[in-house]
Amino acid sequence: MYQQRKPALDARARILKALAHPSRLFILEVLEAGERCVCDLTEMIGSDVSTVSKHLSVLKQAGIVADQKRGNQVFYQLRVPCILNFFGCIETVLQSQARDHAATLSAVG
Amino acid sequence: MYQQRKPALDARARILKALAHPSRLFILEVLEAGERCVCDLTEMIGSDVSTVSKHLSVLKQAGIVADQKRGNQVFYQLRVPCILNFFGCIETVLQSQARDHAATLSAVG
DNA sequence: TGCCTATTTGGCTATATTGCCAAACAGGCA
């Protein structure tokens, strides 16, 4: 049962893992508005360039962004914009958590 | 820029991390059809019960599933079914990867 | 109470991820 589904689920999990980091989510939000060079993203995020470069390579490996070298800069762009639709549902989860939290507080208080 | 968005992005990343494991994705697929006890899920997955229990607790912590004790069994159910809509887009990513891979092979061959 | 089943928790090891620094690499330009 599980073994049969495992290859497909592994593939999905790999994509989700690539998404599951705040800096990488931020990169996606920025790229939604258009391509950016590594230097721009680095400045916006405020980590070391090498760190940002590694985050970008994770997203690229996962097939979520594509890179293009122009001059001595590398520009990244979203390959799969639908990724961002995703987050409607995630917000649902977060809101229901917030409700629960509020309920817990009022039950305790 | 990033610092301002960080709390929201952390929250999203937390949810995505909870999803990013093949056994946990499998659990969600099974629960889509209705609630299940830990013992059922354990048998389907084929790992140690303690491992499955820990996966369930990750999903519960993230607010994605809810548990309910009845007798000496614990039943888990999906709290946020929209999570599953998610995967349409992920499949898009995977398909575009498959296309790239095929293109690479034919370019090489 | 005592035993059985179902589940969770603690502890451990192996592995993966993150982020920094330093070094390597690549393109542009004098």
Place this chain on the structure above:
DNA sequence: TGCCTGTTTGGCAATATAGCCAAATAGGCA
């Protein structure tokens, strides 16, 4: 060529994750 800027890669330490076993906990029932 030599230098500067932008980017990636290697290496390391800190932290997190995964999975197993063993032990603790909880409910049902004799």
